[in-house]
Amino acid sequence: MLRRIDEGDALGIALKEESKTMNRVSLSGIGVEIPETSISNKELVESFNIWVEQENRRRAAKGLEPLPGSSAEFIEHASGIKARHVHTFEGILDPDRMAPFIPARDDDDLSVTAEFGAKAGRKALEDAGVDPAEVDMVICAGSHLQRLYPAIGIEIQKELGTGGAAFDMSLGCSSAVAGLHIGFHLVRSGAHRRVLVVTPELITAHLNLRDRQTHFIFGDAATALLIEALPQGEEKAGRFEVVDTRSWTQFSNNIRSNFSYLNRAALEDTSMVPSEGNLIKQQGNKVFKEVTVAGHRFIVDFLAEHGHTPETVRRFWLHQANARMNAMILKLSFGGVEVGHDRAPMVLDRLGNTAAAGAIVAMAENHKDMKAGEFGLLCAYGAGYSIGGALMRMM
């Protein structure tokens, strides 16, 4: 049965008609879905080094230089990561495969990333105490959209039973905060009454587990944010008012995937597309240096626009890619003062870099102790380059 456009959407229309002034916006629910299986650095390195030994025997036979092995200590020193949770364990530690095995599903079955995102979405709805039918927009905002069409957001809409509409958007590791930026303004302007920003980050399937520089970086996680219009004068105790959001981008190839529907068109034989060269690539050192500069400037400038300094913000939920990078961004933002994990919580040590999900997980796990009137800054940065910020006030 095809819904009419006014079904499940009556509140949104009513709100828009009654007012030409902007709505206030509350973050009323957060959902996080972390897969159960965790892989430690030690386990990952054991598998990696077995592959390196095998590969080096092949390389020796060809007269090539051997590849270096890795170590758990190198990974932790370089990134702060000790472990990561993975959506699908099977295949990842197999030295002959080094990729998760995620069976293809029939078109009529729920897609893998829609399922992953819907789990987080359901938790956000429960957290907010909101009925799915009261939501009139799902934004699937992630760095790893599963396909071109139909949009994964629409499949999540169907799975959750939300009304209105949905779409997919993508902006690397800033996707979730960019989705919040868009959702915030859709609610502010009255276009939609309740927006669910869903971020399914199933990254391990796109990772080159044979690349020493990047194989350890990513883990899988899904998150969801439920935002809604907040009547003038109303305060929702224990929830955040979204004060403002910002988005900044400047092109860089230093984090890049060339996986593309165009790949086949570049080949002599268009029937098979090689995976090699079409997985995640990262120039880690350049990213560290450039994003540290851009990130701390963004934080200082965005807060200043709202009469804040880093000192007046109780908590920073930063992108969870690299512990040293975050420490540096904070130190630069705070004028040289070191800031601890109570001020800027870390989840990457046990989850790895979960792309756009990371900062949301950090916020989900570290906000219930905040007092009314305290401010928090959600700030994600990454591929693009892109940076997204959202200033929150605990009500």
Place this chain on the structure above:
Amino acid sequence: MLRRIDEGDALGIALKEESKTMNRVSLSGIGVEIPETSISNKELVESFNIWVEQENRRRAAKGLEPLPGSSAEFIEHASGIKARHVHTFEGILDPDRMAPFIPARDDDDLSVTAEFGAKAGRKALEDAGVDPAEVDMVICAGSHLQRLYPAIGIEIQKELGTGGAAFDMSLGCSSAVAGLHIGFHLVRSGAHRRVLVVTPELITAHLNLRDRQTHFIFGDAATALLIEALPQGEEKAGRFEVVDTRSWTQFSNNIRSNFSYLNRAALEDTSMVPSEGNLIKQQGNKVFKEVTVAGHRFIVDFLAEHGHTPETVRRFWLHQANARMNAMILKLSFGGVEVGHDRAPMVLDRLGNTAAAGAIVAMAENHKDMKAGEFGLLCAYGAGYSIGGALMRMM
């Protein structure tokens, strides 16, 4: 050099600070980029039938039923399409290839779809007489996003020299109108002063030119829409005010691509991914029937919300997929009355289905004769299912 967040974005911030009331929005520029090379039904069918003959010799040797050939008349009868323009001619009519040959580019070179989109974007800026630096958001909204990251929108931002930020979004053939929906509300709420919605549709690279049901459907085109805040009381002669936008989605697999970064994870050998099964699939008859119902309801309901009936709208720029489907949608909307191409212009006859670009091309080519105070409806529908509408008033 890394820009700070306030660079090239001062107008947007100023506007947001000064007002809590919604901005009016004008569509100030439209850009269309149509590739030069056109392929007629006759040319396409000649190539297709040569392939069918070759294939049937192979099939006969295996004792399989022969495949049916096609004809220019069948294509025109089924769709109304007489020809399509293609981004890259080489390879498409080669019976041994049947795919465009689009060489891979170095990461440091401008990407194929960013280049295509930027051409349309530049035309929209010229049409509006707006300097690129005055634009503070680029939305790359298309059914065929080239890659996961960095966002194509950011590369277009760099190529055009716009400020602020960018992101990618996707919603099948409704992508451009959905991008307009988002951009409209970003400008309404004062988040951004000027938004450029860029839609590069390079679809022929994802088409199965060996599939009789779909090989003729698509052509390539890129479009761009420049929208901006309109001061209260101001009228811009010859431009549209965007009165309102709407988005509607309901899940369907009837138009689907399974091309995905997850494909390799489902394989025994993850090093090569087959193209077969991962190109555009469409259940044409189901789409025709279901989208005709949903589309005409959307039109009637959306117009009714604004006190309009189809009769009070001067022009309909509909999604350009199928001439008979559009005629049926209009007939149902107008209560059984047939509506001609002056009321609802057709460009699919010479361009094919250019996905999200089609309705924008129809609008670009058919609005300069409209009188002040006349209304037009932009309405796109397709994969998702998704429908997007924008009600325009000529100023």
